Amino acid sequence: MATVLENLTLKSFHEGLVNKKFSALEITQAVFSHIKNTDKQIGAYLSLNENGAIKDAEKVDVAIARGENIGYLAGASLAVKDNILIDGLPATAASKILENYVASYDAGVIKKLKSENAVFLGKANLDEFAMGSSTENSGFKITKNPHDHERVPGGSSGGSAAAVAAHMAIAALGSDTGGSIRLPASFCGVVGLGPTYGSVSRSGLIAMTSSLDQIGPITKTVEDSAILFKAISGGDSMDSTNANRSYGDELLNPNLDSIKGLTVGLPDEYFGEGISAEVRSGVETAIEKIKSLGLKFKKISLPHTKYALSCYYIIVPAEVSSNSARYDGIRYSRNTEHAPQNTKLYDIYLKQRGVGFGPEPKRRIILGTFVLSSGYYDSYYDKAQRVRTLIKKDFDEAFKEVDVMLTPVAPTTAFKIGEKANDPISMYLADTFTIPLKLAGLPAISIPVKQYKVGSKELPVGFQLIGKHWREVDILGLGQYYEKL
Amino acid sequence: MSSPINKKTLEHLAELARIKLNTQEEEKLLQDLQKILEHFEELKTLDTAGVEPMSGGGGLKNIFRDDAAAENTNQRAGIEQFPDKQDDYLKVPPVFE
Numbered sequence: 001m002a003t004v005l006e007n008l009t010l011k012s013f014h015e016g017l018v019n020k021k022f023s024a025l026e027i028t029q030a031v032f033s034h035i036k037n038t039d040k041q042i043g044a045y046l047s048l049n050e051n052g053a054i055k056d057a058e059k060v061d062v063a064i065a066r067g068e069n070i071g072y073l074a075g076a077s078l079a080v081k082d083n084i085l086i087d088g089l090p091a092t093a094a095s096k097i098l099e100n101y102v103a104s105y106d107a108g109v110i111k112k113l114k115s116e117n118a119v120f121l122g123k124a125n126l127d128e129f130a131m132g133s134s135t136e137n138s139g140f141k142i143t144k145n146p147h148d149h150e151r152v153p154g155g156s157s158g159g160s161a162a163a164v165a166a167h168m169a170i171a172a173l174g175s176d177t178g179g180s181i182r183l184p185a186s187f188c189g190v191v192g193l194g195p196t197y198g199s200v201s202r203s204g205l206i207a208m209t210s211s212l213d214q215i216g217p218i219t220k221t222v223e224d225s226a227i228l229f230k231a232i233s234g235g236d237s238m239d240s241t242n243a244n245r246s247y248g249d250e251l252l253n254p255n256l257d258s259i260k261g262l263t264v265g266l267p268d269e270y271f272g273e274g275i276s277a278e279v280r281s282g283v284e285t286a287i288e289k290i291k292s293l294g295l296k297f298k299k300i301s302l303p304h305t306k307y308a309l310s311c312y313y314i315i316v317p318a319e320v321s322s323n324s325a326r327y328d329g330i331r332y333s334r335n336t337e338h339a340p341q342n343t344k345l346y347d348i349y350l351k352q353r354g355v356g357f358g359p360e361p362k363r364r365i366i367l368g369t370f371v372l373s374s375g376y377y378d379s380y381y382d383k384a385q386r387v388r389t390l391i392k393k394d395f396d397e398a399f400k401e402v403d404v405m406l407t408p409v410a411p412t413t414a415f416k417i418g419e420k421a422n423d424p425i426s427m428y429l430a431d432t433f434t435i436p437l438k439l440a441g442l443p444a445i446s447i448p449v450k451q452y453k454v455g456s457k458e459l460p461v462g463f464q465l466i467g468k469h470w471r472e473v474d475i476l477g478l479g480q481y482y483e484k485l
Numbered sequence: 486m487s488s489p490i491n492k493k494t495l496e497h498l499a500e501l502a503r504i505k506l507n508t509q510e511e512e513k514l515l516q517d518l519q520k521i522l523e524h525f526e527e528l529k530t531l532d533t534a535g536v537e538p539m540s541g542g543g544g545l546k547n548i549f550r551d552d553a554a555a556e557n558t559n560q561r562a563g564i565e566q567f568p569d570k571q572d573d574y575l576k577v578p579p580v581f582e
Contacts, residue, residue: 104562354505385538
């Protein structure tokens with residue numbers, strides 16, 4: 001069964017199910033037994049939903065036995081990042097302050113996936129409240145990279161990416177604020193899509209940075225990415241930042257002639273110093289392969305790129321400090337351990353938040369409080385918002401000349417656990433190439449190229465395709481033809 | 486150049502943010518924040534006069550749903566997670582002394 005799992009994609013699972021090669025229950029049980037053997041070493045999951053998943057898989061088998069038509073995702077075993085709510089299951093966001101919180105409703109994306117009869121295996125580990133690039137910031141445990149257990153899986157959706165890479169889920173949901181889907185996808189050798197801002201509902205996604213957060217798929221193939229993205233995108237009246245736009249079937253059946261007609265931009269600023277030899281070679285390989293499809297390439301410039309990291313690390317903490325104010329250690333928790341009777345409410349807040357938040361949330365909340373404070377607002381927060389406009393304009397201008405852009409995902413392959421843990425700025429630099437386009441609200445996908453020997457292990461390298469707003473069809477389409485080469 | 490954050494401002498910010506820090510945390514955080522703010526200095530070299538600030542992610546405006554009444558509550562699930570309650574109200578210590 002293990003080899004069956006290794007070759008299983010959403011597409012091949014669906015075909016196998018329809019052709020009665022296996023049942024949904026058999027696969028779900030096989031995934032759980034694989035998780036029990038494997039996850040002790042990897043640590044991808046924070047909690048499992050075995051009983052619920054088995055029941056949901058059985059329902060799909062009953063529907064098939066009755067001769068009902070089933071969709072692509074019926075019975076498919078998915079991992080869900082633990083900052084996305086599933087009614088009745090824990091949702092900790094990997095934070096001690098939410099240690100005992102059980103979700104009281106379904107996120108918008110979960111409602112959509114439940115209507116497709118998908119199966120939820122469990123909740124995947126992340127950097128606390130999705131703040132981080134390595135999953136080392138989890139309040140509960142460190143997830144290991146399946147390719148080399150001494151290395152990080154990337155973050156913040158490290159549990160989701162590791163689960164898919166280690167075949168402990170057919171596909172997964174992550175969330176992407178500045179690279180949190182694409183970076184772990186690249187480090188783990190899987191496909192990750194950060195969608196256009198406003199295309200996927202944020203209802204039931206525990207908010208980190210409301211103006212940037214988007215849920216997206218982590219999958220083994222680009223084709224699966226298109227399948228899962230199509231299922232989770234579209235309107236939701238519970239999210240006032242959702243644009244209520246749906247995508248057509250072209251996502252799943254891209255037209256080769258229109259893909260061949262795309263012009264690919266190579267931004268100068270993304271190919272400078274500081275990129276490892278493996279990443280450089282990987283991205284060059286991807287470029288050569290795409291050239292063989294007949295696409296035109298053009299050099300472009302995004303002159304404000306170098307300001308994106310500072311801009312991002314002002315806007316994010318500002319929104320974090322505001323979004324995190326609700327965690328008083330009382331309302332979302334049964335944890336009374338740190339709130340003895342007869343203490344003042346003020347002291348309970350201080351203690352609960354002091355004990356409940358880990359170092360990175362504390363750093364961001366306090367930095368955010370600072371950049372929003374009287375006397376500093378103009379020189380930091382307001383300034384960053386204006387710089388954000390300049391960064392967006394760079395992309396608007398460049399997209400007049402090209403249809404998609406191709407860049408590295410990260411400057412290096414997966415780094416060692418502990419390597420950057422004590423230096424926040426070097427950790428933030430891992431997101432250099434994934435952040436700027438997010439500030440502009442654009443979609444981007446991370447696609448694996450191949451693996452390189454680093455030390456004694458083979459590590460994956462990915463490349464990133466950036467699309468125009470609402471043009472997931474271009475990057476998913478090009479990606480689908482790329483993976484057939 | 487002296488950093489806009491020192492020990493005293495950090496203590497004030499931690500109080501505003503309602504986060505209790507121990508001495509060790511305070512020292513590390515002060516170092517980190519000073520380094521991060523130094524990194525932000527590069528933004529000051531950019532002329533942003535006349536540039537509109539960008540707020541929100543996608544330039545979306547006024548997304549409304551129909552103003553229709555609907556039964557849509559899961560209040561019970563929230564109440565059940567209160568650490569202490571009285572008549573379905575969250576019970577907390579006095580706010581004022």
